[in-house]
Amino acid sequence: MIPELRTLIAVARHGTFAAAGEHIGLTQSAVSSQIKRLEESLGFELFDRTGRSATLNAAGGMTLARAEEIVALFSKLGELPSDENANGLLRIGAIASVQSTLLARALVRFRQKFPQLRLRIVPGVSMHLMDQLDAGEIDTSIMIRPPFGMLPELSWQSLVHEPFMLVVPARIKGNGWRKLIQTHPFLRYERTSFGGRMVERFLRSMHLAVQESIELDELQGMVQMVANGLGVALMPMGEAQLPLPRSVRAMSLGEHTFYREIGILQRSPKGSQPAVHQLAQCLRDAAEAGFKPADSPQG
Incomplete structure (x- = not known):
């Protein structure tokens, strides 16, 4: 029942089933199912539903306050x-x-x-x-x-603070990162992650068109894919990524460098x-x- 109570709190906090699902990693239908399961268990409805919108009713407001207390107490079990x-x-x-x-x-x-x-x-x-x-x-x-x-x-x-750099196979010649990033397959830092969002904003702000190839969140895996000639990648250079393999080189973005x-x-x-x-x-x-x-x- 704790997951359902947390979902109720998320819906109340973020306003809609869709927004709550985005923040807690569930689909809108999964959020709806959890709320329905909670209502069936309690024996009364928590929301007034009109079309696609759902507004917390009086019973839902009282339940929300109790849910917050229960979840807070549950979280203290491991303190x-x-x-x-x-x-x-x-x-x-x-x-x-x-x-x-x-x-x-x-x-x-x-x-x-x-x-x-x-x-x-x-x-x-x-x-x-x-x-x-x-x-x-x-x-x-x-x-x-x-x-x-x-x-x-x-x-x-x-x-x-870790600077983002363009990581390319060492065999690729040239130091013009703008050209290299647009003319080779692009290994994308998973775009729903915080780091991936930074990459996406950078590409848009610089008006760079890339050749989408592979998308992943594992940085070490990204380095190895570059080492195997699968493409180029914009990624943060922290100690976890260093030293780079000899078959890989990292290029600075100069004045356009951004940081994680x-x-x-x-x-x-x-x-x-x-x-x-x-x-x-x-x-x-x-x-x-x-x-x-x-x-x-x-x-």
């Missing part, structure tokens, strides 16, 4: 005690590119402070991680900064756990120290 040495579970959302780099380094110091805590790394794209944090399914998130405003109960701390900002999204200080604040500090320290070759395993 940690204030004692630093207590057992507990900390759920950390993280995009793929930080898990083996920034987060891995930060957890070395964090483990020294909280040796008995259990950690669960929850993978996902930034949009879904933000929704999971809002729903109380995770305790903090390391992700790309949203390209839109954030809810007031959430706070953002910036960690690193990676940071920590968490609840406001009053609503966060002590361990979350400590993790944020460890992440800031790891970001400031930067990546050093000595940090890599020697083989």
